[in-house]
Amino acid sequence: MTLDPDIPIKTAPEARSPFDLLWLDPSVMTLRRIAGLTRLTLDGDRSWLRATPARAFPISDPDHYIGFLDGLGNDIGIVRDPSELDETSRQILAEDLEVRYFVPVVQRVVSVKLEFGTVYWKLETSRGPRDIVVRNMRDNLQELSAIRVLITDIEGNRYDFPDINTLDPESLGVILRHQ
Amino acid sequence: MPLLQSTPDPVAAALAARKPAPSKAHESGIDAEHARRSIIFETDISGGVFGKEWLVVENGHLYVFIPNGGGPAETRHALPISEIRAARAEMHIGNGSIEVDTADLTIPLVRFTYASAAEATLVARWIQALVAGDDIRDETVEPRKRLCARCGRVLPEGSDICRACIDARAVMLRLFRYLAPxxxxxxxxxxxxxxxxxxxxxxxxxxxxxxxxxxxxxxxxxxxxxxxxxxxxxxxxxxxxxxxxxxxxxxxxxxxxxxxxxxxxxxxxxxxxxxxxxxxxxxxxxxxxxxxxxxxxxxxxxxxxxxxxxxxxxxxxxxxxxxxxxxxAPLAALLLAPGVFVFLLNRWFQPRAKRRWQQVWHRISKMYAALGTTLTGIRVVKAFAQEERERERFRERNVNVFRASYEANALWATYWPILGFIMASGYLILWSYGGYLVIHRVxxxxxxxxxxxxxxxxxxxxxxxxxxxxxxxxxxxxxxxxxxxxxTEPEVRGAPEPVTPTVWRGAVEFDKVGFSYDGATRVLDDFSLSVRPGEMIGLVGHSGAGKTTLINILCRFYDVSDGAIRIDGVDLRDLDMEGFRHRLGIVPQEPFLFPGTIRDNIAYANPGASVEAVMEAAKAANCHEFVLKFPDGYDTQVGERGQRLSGGERQRISIARAILHDPLILILDEATASVDTQTEQLIQEAIQRLIANRTTFAIAHRLSTLRNADRLVVMEHGKMVELGSHDELMEIDGVYAGLVKIQTEVNKLRAV
Missing domain, CATH: 1.20.1560.10 (ABC transporter type 1, transmembrane domain)
Structure with missing residues (x-):
């Protein structure tokens, strides 16, 4: 992902209209843990308690463009590249993102069984082993690209299959048949 | 099930380690008490990966235990309930967490996936209730994943029939019973x-x-x-x-x-x-x-x-x-052999062919869907000059269809020659062995x-x-x-011995009414209100406050969960339903017209009404003029392929229907929500004539439409928060007054 250096970074909130995005400058912004909550401080004087990070592109570019919402769900601003934050802030951001996003990435399909239109998967994922049941694959399969799919199980949890071509032929068959 | 009935061993061990063992004499009594007051919630995320943790509420304390090998669980949190200020379940993406606030800290207790979200919400509410000193309500959650009791397979949606466990004989017998006549x-x-x-x-x-x-x-x-x-x-x-x-x-x-x-x-x-x-x-x-x-x-x-x-x-x-x-016999037995091969070939071939054809149909339907979307949005496509991209997209879908159907048809190319050969081999056997038998005069x-x-x-x-x-x-x-x-048995049943009030007057009494659609979330709570015959009640509140639910249970589309509704002193559940519904009229938010003429639609509830009565009702509902302007007048066909009526016209026909029905109790559900100000005026006039001498319940977002209400009920989160006339409520300067102020501001903006 290339960042556009031509967009000026505005940090003076009073100078902008409520309809402009506020680009947060990582060099003047810190995240700290206060009483179990995350406090976002800008320029050393403005701060928000209970700041929540949200990825603008959780699927296509999860590591850039992290937006922040305050406790009431109002937009604070957005960071282009969080890797420029200080060490502690990066750590807190990583923890908060880990808690907010729980979409296991499938590493291996142990077994797959199709019975009466319901698919029973036994998976090894980035979040540990899990058995899931998917009813009506067609409606619960989301094609993100030619090789990547998201599958929603019967309980509403989503599972990321990053590259279906690395799957065993049987699993690949089940997915292709419903694409 | 994330909500456990019995304590898992590691948790029991950890709990036992925390307190001295109770003396035998009191054990049973304490246990019974605990069973009633304790909560054991098992989560499915532990340390950021799938795994168990337990949130336990017992003895006025809240614990979080995490597994510790096979031994007693490790205690991560132990908090007296008295230190907790608030508890809530927060939903994130793909997971959620139960958090509690103490005087100076927010503590995330446990995390859970969507599989346990409903239970987690319930647990958070229970903890909140304990904090507030309320009793825990005995509620259950319908699991999203329902399993067949016999084979453990997942049941299809909205059905309790496991396809693997169908009793084929019983079903067949029942089907044949339809042949009996x-x-x-x-x-x-x-x-x-x-x-x-x-x-x-x-x-x-x-x-x-x-x-x-x-x-x-x-x-x-x-x-x-x-x-x-x-x-x-x-x-x-x-x-x-x-x-x-x-x-x-x-x-x-x-x-x-x-x-x-x-x-x-x-x-x-x-x-x-x-x-x-x-x-x-x-x-x-x-x-x-x-x-x-x-x-x-x-x-x-x-x-x-x-x-x-x-x-x-x-x-x-x-x-x-x-x-x-x-x-x-010997020749016949020999000829059986190819038959077996034919059977085996089909056993192999049929499921493969079926799967490939399903893929073909699926891709064709996707292609049609793409076509439909593009053609519907053709103006947008052209306005942004994206024809080339749409052509490319359609081509791509077509290539997919082509690939799938080629593969499916190519399978036939394998099947038919094999089948042909097997069948022909039957003749090989027949002519060689049969020829031998003929030559040998057998x-x-x-x-x-x-x-x-x-x-x-x-x-x-x-x-x-x-x-x-x-x-x-x-x-x-x-x-x-x-x-x-x-x-399936209907949930709302008619009374075995229906009661009719001595006189139908139209008095409605809500007596501590509570209601829940799913058994978990209470959408109406402890609602009491006594309505005099002929009184007009305005229902005010944000969407989701419980106004429509109140109407639904008054019409007895659902039965109340707690309390009772009485019409002229008779419990709704004992009331003669047919008699009641004949005296009930509804003008719904989205007027529904059946295919047929305008006259049929106005007379829907009273098919025997005279044409004069229909016209009088139409006049009172401000529809007579526009109906006369239609070439076919009252004989105009409406509904699916009939005359297109505007929202306001449909609404007035719906009002005419209610006027002709002449109900004792009238319900107006947002009757003027979707029309412009001028039409609203016409509808308002019609409504004024309609409500005279009837007990009326009116829901409206535009508060101005409720100015004639005798009393206003302001609802929030399923509870009545304010009750009184417009002037009284403005005097209190509470929720209602706030809503009025906002609307006045908005109207000013509109006027500008």
């Missing part, structure tokens, strides 16, 4: 099938006899044709008989299938019309409709084609094998010819039998789904 055609049909199966055996046999007769005549140099004419006569008679039987069979099946289907459809619809609204809430209309359309169609296939086909195929196999084995040439004639008839059932399993499963499932509807 049609005994004569049904037994006739069976007779005809048997007759035609027997007649089918005649032609090859005759063929054989003719060949033998010819051979005999040639050998003896006789020119006598009489025997040949005799056989040709039999042949002609049997063919004629077969045609007759086929004619009779087709007609009988067509009649029986259609007739039984009609009976089934009628009984499904009868049941559907009786079922309560809650039945429809849990299912979407399309899935309910498919019971009458798709499932019934599968049954039609089964009854008209399936059963007769099955019977005649079975008879054909028995008949052909009997004849072949009686003519020459069999006649005629018998060999007859064998040849029977051979294909012998193999066809093998080819088709593998389809039977698939097809019978589908029909049985369809039958089960139909019977499931027929067996």
């Amino acid at each position: 049609h005994k004569v055609p049904a037994s006739l049909s069976v007779v005809v099938i048997i007759v035609s199966a027997v007649l089918e055996l005649v032609p090859p046999w005759i063929g054989g006899r003719i060949v033998d007769a010819v051979v005999k005549s040639v050998r003896s140099a006789s020119t006598d044709m009489s025997q040949i004419y005799y056989y040709v006569g039999i042949f002609a008679a049997s063919r004629l008989g077969m045609s007759g039987a086929m004619y009779a069979q087709r007609r009988l099946n067509a009649y029986l299938g259609a007739r039984v289907l009609m009976d089934i459809r009628v009984s499904i619809f009868e049941r559907l019309s009786v079922l309560s609204c809650s039945y429809y809430d849990k299912r979407n209309t399309a899935s309910v409709m498919s019971r009458i359309t798709n499932d019934a169609d599968h049954l039609w296939d089964f009854l008209t084609d399936g059963i007769p086909w099955f019977m005649s195929t079975l008879l054909a196999i028995i008949g052909t094998s009997t004849v072949l084995f009686s003519m020459n 069999m006649t040439v005629g018998a060999l010819t007859a064998f040849g004639g029977y051979l294909m008839r012998f193999y066809t059932p093998f080819q088709e039998f593998s389809r039977v399993i698939d097809w019978s499963t589908r029909s049985l499932t369809a039958a089960e789904r139909v019977f499931e509807v027929l067996d």
